[in-house]
Amino acid sequence: MFDIEGYYEAKSVEDAVRLLAEHEDAQIISGGTDVLVKLRDGKDAGGSLVSIHEIRELHGVRLQEDGTLEIGPATCFTDLTNDPLIRRYVPYLGEAVDTVGGPQVRNQGTIGGNVCNGATSADSAATLQTLNAVVVLQGTDGIRRVSVTEFYTGPGRTVRRHDEVCRAIEIRPEDYAGFTGCYMKYGKRAAMEIATLGCCVRVKLDQEGRTIKEARIGYGVAAPTPIRCPVTEAALAGCSVEDDRIYEMIDSGVLGEVRPRSSWRASKEFRMQLISEMARRALKEAIRRSLNGEAPGVAAQDGKGGDQAC
Ligand SMILES: Cc1cc2nc3c(=O)[nH]c(=O)nc-3n(C[C@H](O)[C@H](O)[C@H](O)COP(=O)(O)OP(=O)(O)OC[C@H]3O[C@@H](n4cnc5c(N)ncnc54)[C@H](O)[C@@H]3O)c2cc1C
Numbered sequence: 001m002f003d004i005e006g007y008y009e010a011k012s013v014e015d016a017v018r019l020l021a022e023h024e025d026a027q028i029i030s031g032g033t034d035v036l037v038k039l040r041d042g043k044d045a046g047g048s049l050v051s052i053h054e055i056r057e058l059h060g061v062r063l064q065e066d067g068t069l070e071i072g073p074a075t076c077f078t079d080l081t082n083d084p085l086i087r088r089y090v091p092y093l094g095e096a097v098d099t100v101g102g103p104q105v106r107n108q109g110t111i112g113g114n115v116c117n118g119a120t121s122a123d124s125a126a127t128l129q130t131l132n133a134v135v136v137l138q139g140t141d142g143i144r145r146v147s148v149t150e151f152y153t154g155p156g157r158t159v160r161r162h163d164e165v166c167r168a169i170e171i172r173p174e175d176y177a178g179f180t181g182c183y184m185k186y187g188k189r190a191a192m193e194i195a196t197l198g199c200c201v202r203v204k205l206d207q208e209g210r211t212i213k214e215a216r217i218g219y220g221v222a223a224p225t226p227i228r229c230p231v232t233e234a235a236l237a238g239c240s241v242e243d244d245r246i247y248e249m250i251d252s253g254v255l256g257e258v259r260p261r262s263s264w265r266a267s268k269e270f271r272m273q274l275i276s277e278m279a280r281r282a283l284k285e286a287i288r289r290s291l292n293g294e295a296p297g298v299a300a301q302d303g304k305g306g307d308q309a310c
Contacts, residue, residue: 002039006048010055013138013167019050020163021140026050028165030074033101033109034117052165058112061085067173067298073112073166078103080111089296090171092181092200096127099185102192112166115148118156118225125226126200127183129218132175139164152225173298177307178204179214180289182282186274188265196266197221197274201282205241205290212239212246215283222258222275229257241287250283251276 005025010016020026026048029035038044052058058074061083069085080086081094097114100106100123114122115135133148140163148169151158160166181202187193198220204213215236217229232253239246260271289295297307 002036003042003045004039004049005046008048008050010050010052012055013052013057013165016050016052016055016165017139017163020165023048023050024162028052028116030113031076031108031110033105034113058167063299063301064170065301067177067300069171069176069299071111071169071171073115073169074110075112076108076110077106077114081106085299089176089299090127090131090181091294092183092202093124093127093131096123096183096185096198096200099123099183099195105192111169115151115169116158116160116166118152118154118158120152120155120223120225121195121198121221122226123183123185123195123198123220125220126198126218127181128169129226129228130181130200130202130216131171134170134172135160135166136168136170137161137164138167143167145170148226149228155224176296177298178295179216180286180295181216182285182289184278184282186278194265195221197260197271197278199275199278199282201279201286203283203286203290204295205287209291210240210242212236212241212287217250217254217279219254219258219275222260222271224259224261227258229254231257241291246283247280250279254279 008019010019029049029051058072060072060075062070064070077097077100081098086094111124114124128148135146135148135151137144139161146159179202183200185195186197187195200218202216206213215233217233220226235249235253254275258275260268262268
């Protein structure tokens with residue numbers, strides 16, 4: 001049994017916003033894989049739930065006219081990984097959420113819940129950081145867009161206000177076109193394991209495939225919130241992919257930009273080792289994928305899934 005005061009099934013985003021504004025004790029429930037576990041533990045007991053599970057517009061992935069990918073926050077991980085747009089344009093995001101829990105959790109847990117729970121260990125976090133994903137929030141004051149790089153304010157805390165519903169996560173063409181990427185997760189076992197560390201590295205190479213035009217490095221659990229490593233990213237730009245010093249630059253760079261802690265899962269020292277090792281491996285794989293011709297263009301709205309040159 002769960003100790004809840006009321007349960008409200010929202011019919012639309014507007015309805016969910018109204019219900020949250022009317023019930024100060026209410027929180028959103030989407031897949032419930034975080035909310036119900038906490039309720040069972042006695043946290044948030046006696047409060048109310050506003051379900052957004054039946055709001056159809058919050059499910060699935062769509063393409064906007066300008067090539068922006070619009071991810072419905074109530075899309076479960078399994079659907080996200082298998083979505084044709086995700087597979088073509090941001091496959092490493094699908095790979096990242098495919099490391100969550102086990103099949104049951106991936107069929108139930110949603111990308112919106114993974115972002116809005118504010119956890120630095122969330123498996124989508126490092127990748128969404130490197131994608132400069134935009135969190136679209138709708139509340140009583142209207143709609144606002146917040147970059148995911150500005151979204152987190154502390155462990156389990158975000159800028160989202162009580163009455164705001166995440167209605168989409170947007171990925172703009174300039175943030176995916178021409179890039180390849182790789183997400184790596186370290187956990188003590190292969191499944192049903194919260195990340196000890198998560199790392200995503202993405203690269204855009206020049207046309208000849210010789211030089212890094214742009215690199216992006218994101219981490220989960222390398223700090224109290226998900227982070228990027230802008231100094232190392234800037235240092236990698238313009239470097240030759242054949243120059244092994246890029247891997248030394250990772251070591252000397254990222255270790256100065258992270259703030260990991262010791263926890264029962266791992267010591268700070270072990271996390272530091274993971275931080276450089278995983279970034280090196282992810283960089284290598286992202287470059288390999290790029291040289292293999294896997295970088296997409298801008299998604300075209302021709303209904304045929306074709307790309308425009310970027
Ligand atoms: C056994 C088990 C294993 C797990 N393993 C992993 C793992 O390996 N990696 C990982 O990252 N996570 C893991 N999780 C955690 C969880 O599955 C994820 O965080 C999941 O993404 C939560 O999504 P949900 O839809 O179930 O969220 P919910 O529990 O419904 O909600 C989570 C939070 O987000 C808020 N919320 C949800 N949707 C919205 C929205 N649209 N707008 C505003 N606020 C919203 C809720 O109010 C709540 O605060 C695991 C959980 C379990 C139970």
